[in-house]
Amino acid sequence: MIQIDDTIISEEILENNFVCNLNACKGACCVEGDAGAPVEDDEVEILEQIYHKVAPYLSSLGRKAIEVQGTAIRGTDGEWETPLINGGECAYVIRNEKGIVFCGIEQAYNEGKISWKKPISCHLYPIRLKKYTSFTAVNYDRWDICKDACTLGRELQVPIYKFVKEALIRKFGNDWYQQLEEAKKLLES
Structure with missing residues (x-):
């Protein structure tokens, strides 16, 4: 888990790949x-x-x-x-x-x-938020119907957090997203 401000982020959104494949799932x-x-x-x-x-x-x-x-x-x-x-x-x-x-x-x-x-x-x-009293959990929501999105994400090598970058910035701001990218770099080193 990674903490940025009042959010606790699952490392799964950094480690797993995902790109919606509407042709497959409709x-x-x-x-x-x-x-x-x-x-x-x-x-x-x-x-x-x-x-x-x-x-x-x-x-x-x-x-x-x-x-x-x-x-x-x-x-x-x-x-x-x-x-x-x-x-x-x-x-x-x-x-x-x-x-x-x-x-x-x-x-x-x-x-x-x-x-x-x-x-x-x-x-x-596929990120879902859950608000608690003192923090918001940022988690990966796994769902069978998205298996084609996981496959396409792996093929294109697009991690979840990059796939939903615009939405994460919309919700938490650009500074938050930059901190998330820094956390990813630290995890890789």
Whole structure:
């Protein structure tokens, strides 16, 4: 484990490789599972504010799920998460002509309709954050559906922390990320 400020980081994010392989998994992480993606407290208001700009990108089923449940819901653990369509996929998913799942929020962002990319938990994946009283744990979330991403990451030699660099900087800042890179160098020496 590595400590930077009030975060405790699993060395697994430095040691394991990962690059999403959407051609193989088709975006299964947005479809599989028994809960929506984690949403931070401050992101709940953002989702409410941007929804009218994101809604045109979503499927009719996604819009209906959000209209009934809200832009974010409390999960069984009491934490905020994205709503699901009939207990299945995330209400914010969209598909391309090949059936690959993408994020409707991110599509609106990519087209300049909004200035917020997507929930940080989605941007950070396969990293998951767990907040405790005095620190935040930064861990690698292993999931069977991502085996092709692990294979591609090994082939391309891209460690997890580099794959999610933009998201880590977005969450923790550039100085934090530079300290993480220094910690990696120290572990290699």
